[in-house]
Amino acid sequence: xxxxxxxxxxxxxxxxxxxxxxxxxxxxxxxxxxxxxxxxxxxxxxxxxxxxxxxxxxxxxxxxxxxxxxxxxxxxxxxxxxxxxxxxxxxxxxxxxxxxxxxxxxxxxxxxxxxxxxxxxxxxxxxxxxxxxxxxxxxxxxxxxxxxxxxxxxxxxxxxxxxxxxxxxxxxxxxxxxxxxxxxxxxxxxxxxxxxxxxxxxxxxxxxxxxxxxxxxxxxxxxxxxxxxxxxxxxxxxxxxxxxxxxxxxxxxxxxxxxxxxxxxxxxxxxxxxxxxxxxxxxxxxxxxxxxxxxxxxxxxxxxxxxxxxxxxxxxxxxxxxxxxxxxxxxxxxxxxxxxxxxxxxxxxxxxxxxxxxxxxxxxxxxxxxxxxxxxxxxxxxxxxxxxxxxxxxxxxxxxxxxxxxxxxxxxxxxxxxxxxxxxxxxxxxxxxxxxxxxxxxxxxxxxxxxxxxxxxxxxxxxxxxxxxxxxxxxxxxxxxxxxxxxxxxxxxxxxxxxxxxxxxxxxxxxxxxxxxxxxxxxxxxxxxxxxxxxxxxxxxxxxxxxxxxxxxxxxxxxxxxxxx
Numbered sequence: 299x300x301x302x303x304x305x306x307x308x309x310x311x312x313x314x315x316x317x318x319x320x321x322x323x324x325x326x327x328x329x330x331x332x333x334x335x336x337x338x339x340x341x342x343x344x345x346x347x348x349x350x351x352x353x354x355x356x357x358x359x360x361x362x363x364x365x366x367x368x369x370x371x372x373x374x375x376x377x378x379x380x381x382x383x384x385x386x387x388x389x390x391x392x393x394x395x396x397x398x399x400x401x402x403x404x405x406x407x408x409x410x411x412x413x414x415x416x417x418x419x420x421x422x423x424x425x426x427x428x429x430x431x432x433x434x435x436x437x438x439x440x441x442x443x444x445x446x447x448x449x450x451x452x453x454x455x456x457x458x459x460x461x462x463x464x465x466x467x468x469x470x471x472x473x474x475x476x477x478x479x480x481x482x483x484x485x486x487x488x489x490x491x492x493x494x495x496x497x498x499x500x501x502x503x504x505x506x507x508x509x510x511x512x513x514x515x516x517x518x519x520x521x522x523x524x525x526x527x528x529x530x531x532x533x534x535x536x537x538x539x540x541x542x543x544x545x546x547x548x549x550x551x552x553x554x555x556x557x558x559x560x561x562x563x564x565x566x567x568x569x570x571x572x573x574x575x576x577x578x579x580x581x582x583x584x585x586x587x588x589x590x591x592x593x594x595x596x597x598x599x600x601x602x603x604x605x606x607x608x609x610x611x612x613x614x615x616x617x618x619x620x621x622x623x624x625x626x627x628x629x630x631x632x633x634x635x636x637x638x639x640x641x642x643x644x645x646x647x648x649x650x651x652x653x654x655x656x657x658x659x660x661x662x663x664x665x666x667x668x669x670x671x672x673x674x675x676x677x678x679x680x681x682x683x684x685x686x687x688x689x690x691x692x693x694x695x696x697x698x699x700x701x702x703x704x705x706x707x708x709x710x711x712x713x714x715x716x717x718x719x720x721x722x723x724x725x726x727x728x729x730x731x732x733x734x735x736x737x738x739x740x741x742x743x744x745x746x747x748x749x750x751x752x753x754x755x756x757x758x759x760x761x762x763x764x765x766x767x768x769x770x771x772x773x774x775x776x777x778x779x780x781x782x783x784x785x786x787x788x789x790x791x792x793x794x795x796x797x798x799x800x801x802x803x804x805x806x807x808x809x810x811x812x813x814x815x816x817x818x819x820x821x822x823x824x825x826x827x828x829x830x831x832x833x834x835x836x837x838x839x840x841x842x843x844x845x846x847x848x849x850x851x852x853x854x855x856x857x858x859x860x861x862x863x
Contacts, residue, residue, distance in 0.1 A: 311337040314599040319416025321831040321847040322605035323547030328855035330558035342412030344565040347548040351538030353387040361386045381409050388536040403755040405793035415548035423512040426841035427476045442731045442837045443807040446817035455849035463545040467510030475670040481515045483508045488657040489692035496780045504672045509665040512545035533662035568747045572618040580826045587747040600863040601826050608832030612803040613752045628821035636736040639838045641799040642727035645766045647773040649782035651719035666691035671840045682764035686727035687840035694719050725769040728840050756794050801835035819854040826863040830854050
């Protein structure tokens, strides 16, 4: 009996954080700084900054296939191989298709990174704040439940996380895309500057700005304290950055949290479920399967943060059943797993640019330009709901000459010439949360750890198709009015998921009948469990979501430490 008590005491913490990615890393940092003895559970292997980045300094010729994935590997991984970063230099940070299966009731490309740091090693690092228009949107046009917060509630937390993470950007003074705490912006190319000026001349509601990204362009003291320095513009970010030039949990929040002495990191720990005590009326711990020993272990804490990434967070909560919650933790209204949404990246537009032969670009800028949403911002004005943002960049071709043989071929290869400029844009459309877009647990199939497989039932709708058509039409018009030539449009028809921006299923809201979480990211029905990753999102807006996850997490921890659980 005493041995059992000793074991439980050893496995008891003030807080447990499930997941070590973008939001989990922030929860660990905040709890650790505030003196909470915290356990961070990560299902994947350990990845230490600057220790476990095996390809970070490799040259192209040092890879067996010059960086390209062999055909047989692509055939074995038809889902993850669709991701732009799944190449020889970063494949070790991705989940392979057969390793962690799931059920596709409808096609869905679920891209995952199971290791300490999660997908923060792989993300595109684009960081825009939401605006008041985004938070009030659902209440205005009724396509989702009202957000329980507004921009003023989260604005100071945006500032808080931006200063620590290091965000490069320009103060553009746009109400639809609030300015933040910026380091100096990246430089736009001459063609991008031309397009920016042309759009400003032709439109009063559309703007071309340099992207806002989590890259240090001018280190501040807080970044130096983290051991991070200026971005080197290598644009090899998906390998893990030895300089800490871009923000990742591995380079920033996780080592900062561990440095407090209050945080214990346990990798190789698949969370089976959250333990609910019917007598106490609250969650008391987390049940874990050790991936190396297959041993089942229970850990205990007064407060639990679920940051396993959106769909896995849904899976964990759905699998956390008890007498009180037979359909999943906090799921009194039956909405857990429903109203999942994502960003629509299907559409692209490209064109060629005449002139500007006297200009080129320098270095490998790790981000592009950004076109904030301009449809239905202040009022409903189209036949589709909400809108889209867009990426934009301009580059100049480099022509490599392979004529001749022997010495002539070698000489020609070493004399590349500059070709013409080309421009490209991709769409990032907001999808509408619907009860028909949902995830659930498979009744029969289980994974290697005895956990039910996740079933995904998510698809586009006519609103998405209308939005794609409008983006292609409007961007074509903008390119043609700017004088760009040979404009081409493309709709990839790709399955949802490849955007890697899945959100919802455990949405926030004011009413426990129509939402799972309150304004502090607490489960309405289980107050000591918080969700601050993508699963908490009520709607998706058009901005890249990770900055909002960070801000919501810091805000929720600040609230949680003041409560008596």
